[in-house]
Amino acid sequence: MNFSSKISREYQSKLTNAENAVQVVKSGDWVDYGAFATNPDLLDAALAKRVDELQDVKVRSVTFPGKAKVATADKGQGSFIYNNWHFSSGDRINHDNGNGYYIPFVYNEGPSHYEEEGTLRTDVCMMRTTPMDAFGNFNFGVGNSFQRAILENAKTIIIETNNTLPQCLGGTGESIHISEVDYVVESDNKPILTLGAPPITEIDEKIANYIVSEIRDGACIQLGIGGLPNAVGNLISQSDLKDLGVHTEMLADSYLQMFKTGRITNLKKTLDPGRMVYTFALGSQDLYDFIDNNPKCASYSVGYTNNLANISANDNVVSINNAIEVDLYGQVSSESSGFRHITGTGGQFDFAYGAYHSKGGKSFICLSSTVTGKDGVVKSRIRPIFDPGSIVTLPRTITQYVVTEYGKVNLKGKSTWERAEALISIAHPDFRDELIREAQDMKIWVNRNRKDCINAAA
Structure with a gap:
């Protein structure tokens, strides 16, 4: 079997849909999302639908584009506790409504919180990436941040691919290989968040x-x-x-x-x-x-x-x-x-x-x-x-x-x-x-x- 065939077979064996992938999340788990535009979309929605069957699932994100569905779905019943390293406007609204919490830190220390044994636990990490390349790599696109440290800390890794993410060359720590991934979900490729030019006063x-x-x-x-x-x-x-x-x-x-x-x-x-x-x-x-x-x-x-x-x-x-x-x-x-x-x-x-x-x-x-x-x-x-x-x-x-x-x-x-x-x-x-x-x-x-x-x- 040649290299490309092996990569392809491994990919197909890990390919599933969002609803099946999020079944791996159990009550009491810590779940990490991606950063900025690499926060999961389909996976977040699928996890939110399990609101009535899960308890005490703690979710961490970095600047969710819009409002995370796990935060809005909870409605104070204790299914999801949503936390964020840096607020977006949607995160701010969730916090105002009592559906979100801030994690104090300085940005350069982000990786170390996951690398130092016993500091943070990640049971499941789910994030958006580019589609897999010919060598089996998924690029983090516009959200490198401290994603690599989270993934290396995670027990289970779920990738949600999106072909509108640009391929951002490195650098270091800008991708993950199919051999490290547990599940792959192909998304509907909804365009990632864009920002217009802010007004200048x-x-x-x-x-x-x-x-x-x-x-x-x-x-x-x-x-x-x-x-x-x-x-x-x-x-x-x-x-x-x-x-x-x-x-x-x-x-x-x-x-x-x-x-x-x-x-x-x-x-x-x-x-x-x-x-x-x-x-x-x-x-x-x-x-x-x-x-x-x-x-x-x-x-x-x-x-x-x-x-x-x-x-x-x-x-x-x-x-x-x-x-x-x-x-x-x-x-x-x-x-x-x-x-x-x-x-x-x-x-x-x-x-x-x-x-x-x-x-x-x-x-x-x-x-x-x-x-x-x-x-x-x-x-x-x-x-x-x-x-x-x-x-x-x-x-x-x-x-x-x-x-x-x-x-x-x-x-x-x-x-x-x-x-x-x-x-x-x-x-x-x-x-x-x-x-x-x-x-x-x-x-x-x-x-x-x-x-x-x-x-x-x-």
Whole structure:
């Protein structure tokens, strides 16, 4: 029997449908899903249908696209307990409705939680991949993340194939072989999640201008998601910056735009020169077409991309991430608003720390100076202290640059009163007097500087 025939026979012996595959799940099991667009679709729906016959099945996911059916099916009866490493908008709704829970972690440590004996148990792992190639490999597509570590920890592995996933070349840890798989389910090939270009506001453009002025030729860029990173990408695309590199957890359309305009070449990188390094991708179909079988792009496990030594190995790393609020001590909250959980730590800590330790590197935390609540009340996002329940994503010792539409400040090396003064100088003018009064009550204000602070910020 030749090699291809052997592979084909093994595939056929493991091929089944979703309903049969999920019968392997038993009450009390821990079930891991895929990451981002590689979360299972048919398998999730099939497992949810067993809601009346299972109890205490714990499911872990990473940013489910939409709302996981196991979470919505449970309705408080204890069949499924749904947990997530990083919230999507659907995960957020599930959490608001009491159907989901967050797992705190920093992204670079994801693989280690599964690799260290006795930390986590995976009875069943089910995820979407590309169809099997001629050599028996299933590629993780846009959701490498820490999938390989989960699979190696799993007792049973179920693959749901989808031919709309791009083949993302590695790197490391970007595929699994048929010999490691227990069941294969061929899906209906429903297109994977795509994201349209987020709107860019005037405030985004102002903040982007402050950041781009700090970027030099040959810098290595990491961008988060949303309108602000998109604004930075647009501005870089129109600039005369040269030979930019990419080492990031998320690959988004802003990188594609910078590549097409010749800003990104990756030629000046110390680590992985000539290639865009990433661990997952979220964006348009154009982005997915670009990374499909593209040797200029390298999909790695997050244990590689977000490894602190690997981030800092490149010179002039520029890390740009969003925040919900920043307090006068310089602490950054990017995950929750009070007790309402919104997203997750993700790789913000990894890249804030790694970028600062890169030669010539800089870490930026960006936010608009105010936000308008559902009640129509305008609030400052520079806060004296956070509300109870708000999570500290970056401790004050890690925060470097903070940027609003009113300017940028570098908090490194500054005392508590200097931090308060700097942050108030980039707060919205309508809130500065109040923030000064709060800083005085907190004993982090030097009175003689009040006038100077107000004048400098005006």
